[in-house]
Amino acid sequence: MSQGFMNLKRDVEDFVIRFDAYIETTSTELQQQAVELQQVIEQIKIAIQSLDEQIVDAAIALLATAAAAETIVGLIGLAVAGTVLLVLIGERVAKTIELSDRQGELAEVNKKQEGLAKIKTEFDGLRPDIYLICDKLVLFAEIWSSVRNQSVQFQKSLQGGIDATTNMRFKKELELARKLCTPLVDGLEKYATQLVNRPSRSA
Structure with missing residues (x-):
């Protein structure tokens, strides 16, 4: 049982180490994702700005060709200018959707961060409590070991049968054990009461 307390302490400490590593790794990954998404967003914004300029130029070209639409060449020019304008508008819409998607992804990454x-x-905020628990687990292990050793010693004395009740040394050891264990019992009861009555952090 004493080793069980020590194993629990080790497991708690291992958890803290693994948790810290998880937080650090995940935080780094999320930061990297945020940086990459921000770069993509900036590139998309630049592309949209370029498309806006091209759309203005294409609209001007369309208006210019509309004036010359009286000839067959003018009609072909008008069709080409109109097609170019439609393609550019389509690309602009696609980039706008992509921008919105990437901004949504960035918002999600920020939320995770x-x-x-x-x-x-x-x-x-729980670390002091965790360290305290680990310290107490060591103390419990030591107490358990001591109590167990005493009980083994008492068991050996009791194997002597009725002689154990008349053995002065046994009586003194038993009296000493009672004196030592009474504060221990009281202390453990108080500790258990404090744990049960402790206010929760969410309150």
């Missing part, structure tokens, strides 16, 4: 930061902050 905020959530991760909140979890880390809350976990950091």
